[in-house]
Amino acid sequence: MKPGVWQRLDVIARSTVPAFSVFVLLLIGLLPYSIPKLADVTPALTLMAVFYWSVNRPDLMTGLAAFMLGLIQDLLTGLPLGVSSLVFLLVQAASANQGRFFHNKAFTVMWWGFAIVSGPAFLLQWLFSSALTGALLPFEPLVISYLITAAVFPLVAWLLVRLQNSLLRNL
Amino acid sequence: MAQHGGPQQRIFSPIRTALHRFAFILLIVSCFALMLLGKADTVLIERIRGAAVDLVSPFMNLASRPAASIDDVTNRIESFASLYEENLRLHEENRELLAWQQVARNLTYENSRLRELSHYANPPSQHEVSARVIADMGGAFAHSMMISAGTRDGVLKGQAVLSDEGLIGRVADAGYQASRVLLITDINSRIPVMIESSRDRAFLSGDNTDRPLLTFLTADATVAPGDRVLTSGHGGAFPPGIPVGVVSSVSENAVRVAPLFRRHQVEYLRVVNYGLAGILKDPDALHNMPHLDQGNATSDNNLPTGVGVGPVPAEPDMAEPPTFSSSPAATPDARP
Numbered sequence: 001m002k003p004g005v006w007q008r009l010d011v012i013a014r015s016t017v018p019a020f021s022v023f024v025l026l027l028i029g030l031l032p033y034s035i036p037k038l039a040d041v042t043p044a045l046t047l048m049a050v051f052y053w054s055v056n057r058p059d060l061m062t063g064l065a066a067f068m069l070g071l072i073q074d075l076l077t078g079l080p081l082g083v084s085s086l087v088f089l090l091v092q093a094a095s096a097n098q099g100r101f102f103h104n105k106a107f108t109v110m111w112w113g114f115a116i117v118s119g120p121a122f123l124l125q126w127l128f129s130s131a132l133t134g135a136l137l138p139f140e141p142l143v144i145s146y147l148i149t150a151a152v153f154p155l156v157a158w159l160l161v162r163l164q165n166s167l168l169r170n171l
Numbered sequence: 172m173a174q175h176g177g178p179q180q181r182i183f184s185p186i187r188t189a190l191h192r193f194a195f196i197l198l199i200v201s202c203f204a205l206m207l208l209g210k211a212d213t214v215l216i217e218r219i220r221g222a223a224v225d226l227v228s229p230f231m232n233l234a235s236r237p238a239a240s241i242d243d244v245t246n247r248i249e250s251f252a253s254l255y256e257e258n259l260r261l262h263e264e265n266r267e268l269l270a271w272q273q274v275a276r277n278l279t280y281e282n283s284r285l286r287e288l289s290h291y292a293n294p295p296s297q298h299e300v301s302a303r304v305i306a307d308m309g310g311a312f313a314h315s316m317m318i319s320a321g322t323r324d325g326v327l328k329g330q331a332v333l334s335d336e337g338l339i340g341r342v343a344d345a346g347y348q349a350s351r352v353l354l355i356t357d358i359n360s361r362i363p364v365m366i367e368s369s370r371d372r373a374f375l376s377g378d379n380t381d382r383p384l385l386t387f388l389t390a391d392a393t394v395a396p397g398d399r400v401l402t403s404g405h406g407g408a409f410p411p412g413i414p415v416g417v418v419s420s421v422s423e424n425a426v427r428v429a430p431l432f433r434r435h436q437v438e439y440l441r442v443v444n445y446g447l448a449g450i451l452k453d454p455d456a457l458h459n460m461p462h463l464d465q466g467n468a469t470s471d472n473n474l475p476t477g478v479g480v481g482p483v484p485a486e487p488d489m490a491e492p493p494t495f496s497s498s499p500a501a502t503p504d505a506r507p
Contacts, residue, residue: 027227030306030317031235035435040381042309067198071205075223077308078315078343078351081209081216086202093195129312132206133358137379141311 014171018053018060021163022069025049025156030076040141043149046073047121048156050088051095051114056164058096060171066092080132087121087128110157115150122146217328221346224317228349231305232319298444300324304437305349314357314379318440321346326442329408333441336431337414338362338402342442352440355415355430356383363405364415366398375400375415375428382419385426394421400428410445 003011025045046069053061070085094117102110122142130137209216250257302320320326322345330342332352340360343353353360360377364385371392373385388394398418404411419429 027230027234030227030231030308032304032307032316032437033435037435040309040311063195063198067201070202072223074205074209075220076227076306076317077313078220078353079313080206082202082205085205086199089195089198089202125312128206132210135358135378137312137358141379145311 011171014167015060017163017167018049018057019065019069021160022046022049022053022061023072026069026073026076041144041148043145043152044118044122045152045156046084047088047091047118047149048114048153049160050091051117052157052160054092054095055099055102055110055113057168058092058099060168061092061096063089063092080129083125083128083132087125090124091117091121107154107157111150111153114153114157118149119146122149217344220344220351221321223346224344224349224351225321225346228305228317228319228321228346231317231349232303235303235305298325300326300442300444302326302350302440302442304440307434308351312379314354314360314377315340315343316352316354316437316440318350318352318442319348320442321348321350323347324442325444326350327444331402331409331413331443331445333413333443334432334437334439337416338409339430339432339437339440341408350442354434356381362409362415363403364400365403365411366392366394366418367401368398369393372403372405373426381434382427382429383416385418385428388426394418394426396421 025048029042029045050061050066050069054066066088067085070083070088071081073079073084073088074081095113098113102113122145126137126139126142300320302318302324304316305319306317308315308317318326318332326342326345328342328345331338332340332342338355340352340354340357341362342350344351355362355375355377356379357377358379360375360383362375363372364375365372369392371389371394373388373392375383376386377383385394385400396418400415400418402409402411402413402415414431416428416430418426420427
């Protein structure tokens with residue numbers, strides 16, 4: 001008659017998959033790779049995942065989750081506190097509202113959607129980071145980072161689709 | 172869900188959307204509150220940052236190993252190929268070094284005698300911790316690294332972090348078992364430096380590019396590309412004479428410095444506590460130091476380094492050149 005403790009735990013565990021995947025991507029992005037110049041232009045893996053889940057499962061990637069993930073990112077990377085939270089929160093709100101637009105459309109539409117949403121997100125991050133450090137941050141790595149992020153999105157999205165189909169199908 | 176709702180749904184769904192909107196606004200406001208809080212730079216934020224670094228360090232420690240071990244394998248294969256030549260070269264080098272050792276012993280003896288004669292006060296001893304790089308916070312906004320040593324190993328905020336080549340940055344947040352290192356290229360990094368040949372003072376200011384700027388350079392300073400840049404020891408944060416970089420370009424409005432380290436190749440770093448009070452104004456931290464020196468017998472080598480001068484700002488153009496000429500010897504650097 002009852003769903004059972006394990007079943008409920010299972011549901012809870014599964015519902016944290018989106019947020020957890022963003023966290024794991026954050027850590028993967030932090031790993032030291034011995035590739036020259038990579039550190040300057042690391043793609044924003046977390047931004048991709050926040051966008052993907054906000055579009056596809058806004059019920060599981062809530063505003064609060066986006067806020068907390070941004071906070072963790074700022075704490076770990078040493079960025080000014082609150083900036084990533086704000087960016088993730090706005091991306092989450094914008095994508096969750098427009099999420100229905102992407103349903104049953106080709107993947108390219110979502111790709112374009114990400115490119116359009118992440119542009120202002122990068123700009124906002126640059127603006128607030130510059131304001132909080134009190135100096136203009138270099139713009140060029142920002143542009144390169146944005147282009148790489150937009151280019152890598154399909155790869156990350158593919159992984160997240162697999163994750164969604166295998167773990168969140170019945171949720 | 173809400174589409175086929177009865178009268179109850181019709182009442183509750185506007186309330187729910189209102190609540191959602193309220194929560195959203197609340198979160199936005201907290202973002203700005205966080206920005207203000209972070210700007211205030213309180214001890215609390217520092218602790219939280221340290222704790223966050225601590226929390227993920229076990230994972231990063233494990234996950235960063237495969238990359239390092241792949242490097243290790245390729246290095247091994249390479250060194251097998253040149254084993255014979257390497258052996259010859261090392262024999263040669265060993266002979267040279269033994270000769271140097273003799274010279275060094277003579278000089279040490281002579282030095283100690285001279286110090287006795289002039290009642291010279293020894294500079295503070297040096298406490299050194301080696302740590303592995305477990306994360307590189309890349310990206311367009313931050314230039315910092317995570318290392319696998321924290322307060323447990325005697326690492327404290329503000330200490331100098333060196334690679335084999337020279338200064339790489341300073342400890343920004345120290346957790347219990349891991350810490351974050353602010354690189355000298357970060358926009359928040361300011362380091363008092365001097366030009367090796369002319370002894371002109373300046374600040375090395377990062378600007379998030381890989382070529383930090385020399386700022387506050389005096390107008391009559393003579394700087395040319397290729398000049399070596401060393402820490403000057405002003406402000407007491409770092410001792411003088413640690414190699415920092417080489418002047419890479421000089422133009423009308425900017426002098427840029429190429430740091431000595433290559434970011435993607437840095438694997439192990441040394442956190443050095445020279446025992447200078449420096450930017451560590453925290454009395455607790457200062458009290459901790461002698462205790463650490465006694466307790467940590469393994470990671471501790473209390474070598475008097477002869478770092479030249481203590482926290483007092485040195486005057487190189489005054490009548491005592493020996494204070495400064497001895498300083499490069501303290502941090503062995505490969506000069507051409």
